[in-house]
Amino acid sequence: EAGVAQSPRYKIIEKRQSVAFWCNPISGHATLYWYQQILGQGPKLLIQFQNNGVVDDSQLPKDRFSAERLKGVDSTLKIQPAKLEDSAVYLCASSLALSHEQYFGPGTRLTVT
């Protein structure tokens, strides 16, 4: 069974530029999550989708971050404009349904200079 796919794996941008990340979850998984992991910290949830509806986006900085999950499958996370403190690994995870085990992708390492 294929795992969670993410691209790109690495991205370097200058502050105030925009960037987008893509995630393809495990086939059949209804729930999709985006996490931010700063070096030395555990992952922190940014947004959670159930199919194509948002379940929790309480920790998403909505002035600069946006995410969508069209058709309830793939998802994109966008940052515009980026700040230095956005440098982190952005992890996508999926689960069969709410409260089931979450399976993570390899992440996208973002460096903002």
Add this chain to the structure above:
Amino acid sequence: EDQVTQSPEALRLQEGESSSLNCSYTVSGLRGLFWYRQDPGKGPEFLFTLYSAGEEKEKERLKATLTKKESFLHITAPKPEDSATYLCAVQYQAGTALIFGKGTTLSVSS
């Protein structure tokens, strides 16, 4: 205030030297506690879910246990390939976000 605290932050073991990692949580009403392993440059890999005090789960050299306030990840006779960061996460209500600790970085030398 951290809701999930892992200790120690780092642990160095010799191959075969058994030890335990700790995960303590401060809020009552736990729905589930999750253990993940994370290798450098990779996403977290699911290990275990524990739901109630007294529950235990095992996988190869790893055994996870749960009490009302903390969980332990016991590593028996570790090998160098067990070197990784081990993350603990809690979920307080069904369908809500996982809250992760900062992790314990384990290094096992031969």
